[in-house]
Amino acid sequence: MTRKTLHQNEVGKEAWYSVAWQKLKLFPGSLAAGSQNPPKVSGPAAAALISAGIGCLTMMIVQHFTAISKDIDNIIWMLGSWIPGSRNANKVYGEIGSYSGKETMLLIGWLVNWIILHLAWRNTNVKTRTIFFWMFFLFIAATAMSWHPLFSYLPLM
Secondary structure: OOOOHHHHHHHHOOHHHHHHHEEEEHHHHHHHHOOOOOOOHHHHHHHHHHHHHHHHHHHHHHHHHHHHHHHHHHHHHHHHHOOOOOOOOOOOOOOOOOHHHHHHHHHHHHHHHHHHHHHHHHHOOOOOOHHHHHHHHHHHHHHHOOOOOOOOOOOOO
């Protein structure tokens, strides 16, 4: 085959990654068109976002209680023992310890509050300003609770 016939045969064929890239470049345009059925209320979205902040705050409150009492720490650790690596006899891999229970409390706090808030706000229109205020307030409060100088009265680990 000559060079000219090789080039003519390959003109109609594009590499799969080139085709994928061309389709990917068009993706945001489909979002700009909007939905045919946009949501009428913002309550379910508010419930999801605010409950995440409540879950983080729950984890930090549990952290402080486990630092105060070894009995509470053991109960929380037992609650999180379903997470792989919570208890590990192998010294090489170590264990995550009672942090698994704190993660479990975050998960429970988030999901329980999400269900409660969703049921309460499923037909409600919550202002965006209110959603973001509570979401950021809860995340900042949870973050501040992990800072030593603010909670120096507790024997933090």
